[in-house]
């Protein structure tokens with residue numbers, strides 16, 4: 001007999017449509033990925049990219065739609081000398097002035113700090129993270145790997161996020177989620193820290209976003 005959880009996975013796989021509305025919209029708008037619309041929704045609701053946001057760190061930036069969105073938002077706000085620095089283990093393919101992207105494992109905090117110092121950045125006005133490890137399909141292992149990876153980025157918020165700065169962090173509502181949220185709140189304060197699931201996120205997905213606004 002097929003295991004119940006396996007049948008759910010098979011149904012989810014059969015109903016999953018990679019070419020959905022947001023995928024088509026991303027193609028039309030020139031964004032590298034549909035994730036841009038999630039950031040857009042978060043930005044519209046929580047005013048992440050306001051006139052004070054000039055320096056942004058993007059964690060897990062490939063293929064580059066958040067880099068594109070951040071750059072566009074800062075252009076709209078007529079920010080002088082904007083700077084976006086993105087990190088990913090895979091290359092991002094966007095070519096935008098003021099957007100710098102590095103093939104760099106975010107877990108190597110020292111290397112990341114060196115790169116930020118090279119840009120003369122001591123503090124960021126916003127840190128956005130859409131990072132996710134490759135999943136292997138075993139929920140418990142995936143959950144542990146995902147939270148552990150996010151945990152390695154906590155020192156970056158401590159070091160680089162300016163007081164009153166903004167943050168957007170993708171996270172999965174798997175075991176370890178509550179603990180991560182409370183660790184993050186301890187670090188940056190609980191004022192203006194909420195979780196939000198954008199409409200552009202598939203209903204069946206456990207993905208949600210921690211937002212500091």
Ligand SMILES: C[S@@+](CC[C@H](N)C(=O)[O-])C[C@H]1O[C@@H](n2cnc3c(N)ncnc32)[C@H](O)[C@@H]1O
Pocket residue numbers: 032033035036059060061062063064065066067087088089090104105106107130131132133134149
């Ligand atoms: C959902 S994608 C990000 C999409 C991106 N925000 C965009 O809009 O184009 C998640 C990314 O996290 C990256 N990632 C996974 N582990 C990482 C690590 N240790 N350091 C940096 N990036 C990592 C993956 O390579 C992947 O490109």
